[in-house]
Amino acid sequence: MNSRHSDLLLTFLLVGGCAREPAETSAARKPVNIAFVTNNASDFWRIAEAGVRKAEIDFSVKCDFRMAPSGTAADQQAIIEALIARGIDGMAISPNDSENQIDLLNKAAAAMPLICHDSDAPKSNRRCFVGTDNYKAGRAAGTLIREVLPEGGKIMLFVGRIDAQNAIERANGIRDEVKGTSIEVLDIRTDLTDRAKAKSNVEDVIASTPDIGCLVGLWSYNGPAILSAVKDARKSGQIPIVCFDEEPDTLQGIEEGAIRATVVQDPYEFGYQSVQILAALARDEDPKIPEDRIVDVPVQIIRKDNLEAFRKRLAERLGKKG
Numbered sequence: 001m002n003s004r005h006s007d008l009l010l011t012f013l014l015v016g017g018c019a020r021e022p023a024e025t026s027a028a029r030k031p032v033n034i035a036f037v038t039n040n041a042s043d044f045w046r047i048a049e050a051g052v053r054k055a056e057i058d059f060s061v062k063c064d065f066r067m068a069p070s071g072t073a074a075d076q077q078a079i080i081e082a083l084i085a086r087g088i089d090g091m092a093i094s095p096n097d098s099e100n101q102i103d104l105l106n107k108a109a110a111a112m113p114l115i116c117h118d119s120d121a122p123k124s125n126r127r128c129f130v131g132t133d134n135y136k137a138g139r140a141a142g143t144l145i146r147e148v149l150p151e152g153g154k155i156m157l158f159v160g161r162i163d164a165q166n167a168i169e170r171a172n173g174i175r176d177e178v179k180g181t182s183i184e185v186l187d188i189r190t191d192l193t194d195r196a197k198a199k200s201n202v203e204d205v206i207a208s209t210p211d212i213g214c215l216v217g218l219w220s221y222n223g224p225a226i227l228s229a230v231k232d233a234r235k236s237g238q239i240p241i242v243c244f245d246e247e248p249d250t251l252q253g254i255e256e257g258a259i260r261a262t263v264v265q266d267p268y269e270f271g272y273q274s275v276q277i278l279a280a281l282a283r284d285e286d287p288k289i290p291e292d293r294i295v296d297v298p299v300q301i302i303r304k305d306n307l308e309a310f311r312k313r314l315a316e317r318l319g320k321k322g
Contacts, residue, residue, distance in 0.1 A: 032061040032089045032282040036274060037079055039094040039119060040071035040160065040193045043247050044220035044267055048117075050317050051271030059279040064088070071160060071193030073097045077104055084111050090278035092130070094118035098165045113281035117270045119166040127281065128293040130273050132265045134166040137299045138173020141242055141263050144301070145178060145214055148240035148260050152182020153213025156205045158222045160193040170218050170244070183213070191225075198222055202229035212239060220245035223262060227253045246302065246314065254307055261303045264310070268317050269297045 036052050038045045049065050056063050064083070068075045073096045081104075083091060090113040095101050098121035108114045109125035120129040145155060157174065159167045175185055189205065191197035202225060205212055215230070217223040223243030227250070230236055241259040243250055245267075253259035273295055280287035289295070302310050 029060050030283050032059075032279050033064070034061055034090040034275065034278045034282065035064040035066060035083045035088055035092070036117075036271060037076065037083070037091065037093040038067045039076065039096045039164065040219075041067040041069050042220050044245050047246070047314070047317065048267035048271035050319070051268035051273075052275055053271075055272045055275035055279075059276055061275060061279045061282075063275055068096070071096065073101060076101070080104060080108055084108055088112060089282040090114070092117050092274035092278060095121045095124075095165070096161060097163050098123070099163060113278055115274060115277055117274050118265075118267070119164050121165065127287075128277065128289045128295055130277065130295040131270055131297055132166070132299055133294075133296055134169035135173045137244070137263050137265070138170035138175075139177045140173075140299060140301060141170065141216065141244065142174040142177025144242045144261050144263070145174065145183060145216065146181060148242065149183050149213050152184070154184050154186050154209060154211060155214040155216055156186050156209070156212060157188040157216045157218055158191070158198065158201055158226065159188060159218035160191055160198075160222075162188055162190055167218055174216065186212075188218075191222075193219075193221070195221060195225060198225035199229050202226050203233070206230070206233050206235065206239070214240045214242060217241070217243035220247050220250075223247060223253065223259065224249035227258055230258065246310070251302070251307060251311060254302060254304055257304070261301055263299050264302050265299055266297045273297070 045067055052063050052065055066079050068079060076096050091108055092115045094117050102124050105114060105121050105124040105126060114126045115128050115130060116126045117130045157171055161167060171188060189201040191201055198221060202215060206229060215226045217226050224247050226241050230239055236258045243259060243262050245262065246264045250259060250262050277287040
C-alpha cells in the first residue's frame, strides 16, 4: 500500500477489497485509455481529478477527464457518444438521470467496461458503483438537522436535479432520519445546476417562509448558494445551514459559524479507485470488485472543530502549499 495512505488525518477508509496495487511493471503492461465523466462542472470534481491523475501514474493509464459543462443529460449524452465512437477502453460516469439513461449506459457498457461513480445506475449493465452510500449520507445530514432543530421546525431541501440517484437517496435518508420528530420537510427546490437559480430558490424561501428553521443543500454548490442568499438577507447565523461537500465557500461558512456542518464525501477516492478498477478490467485482471458490486467510500462530518485538519489534508491532495 502507498505510504500516502498510511497516515491519513481523516477517516476516509478504503473498503470493499479494492486494494491499491500500483503498476510495478508498467512498461510491460497493455496501454489503456479510459474516461472519467462527471455530472456537472464544480470544484468538487477537481478533487476527483487529483485522484484520477495520481492513479494514472500508479496504474500506467491515460484518462480523459470530462466535466459536463451544463449539467444536463443531453450534455452528458454528447460526451458519452463521442467517447464510444473513439473506442476507448473503459468509462466511469456519474449519471445525471439514471432512470432515463439506461439505454445510453447499456450502449456504452456493450462497447467497453463501464462503472458508475458518485451517482449510481443500478438497473444498467455497469460493472460496479464507486462512491458514497448516499442514503446513509442523507441520514447523517438528517442527524445534523436534528441537532440544530431539537424542538422541531420547517426545513427546505435544495438540489440540482431530484431525478439523479444520489439526490433521491440523500433526500430519502434525511426524511427517514427526521421521521417521528417535529421537523417538517416542506419541499425540494431544484435548479438544474444553474448557480443563479440555486441562489434565487433560497431567496424565495427566505422571503416566503420567515419561520424557516434550516436550509439544506444536497449538491456541492448548493451550500455556497444558500450561504450567499442568507448573507444577503442579513440572516447569517440566524438560519442554520446543513449541506454536502467541501467547496471553499462552504468551508469558509463553517469557519465563520454560518454553516453548522457539511457531509463530505471523498471525491479523490472516486477518481483514484475508478481508474484502478477500469485499468484492471481493460487488462483482463481481477479488479477485486465486491460481490454486491458496491465500492463504498465513507463520508465524514466536517464541523468547526475538525475543519483545519480537513483543509490541510485537502491541500495536500491537491498539491497546494500552506
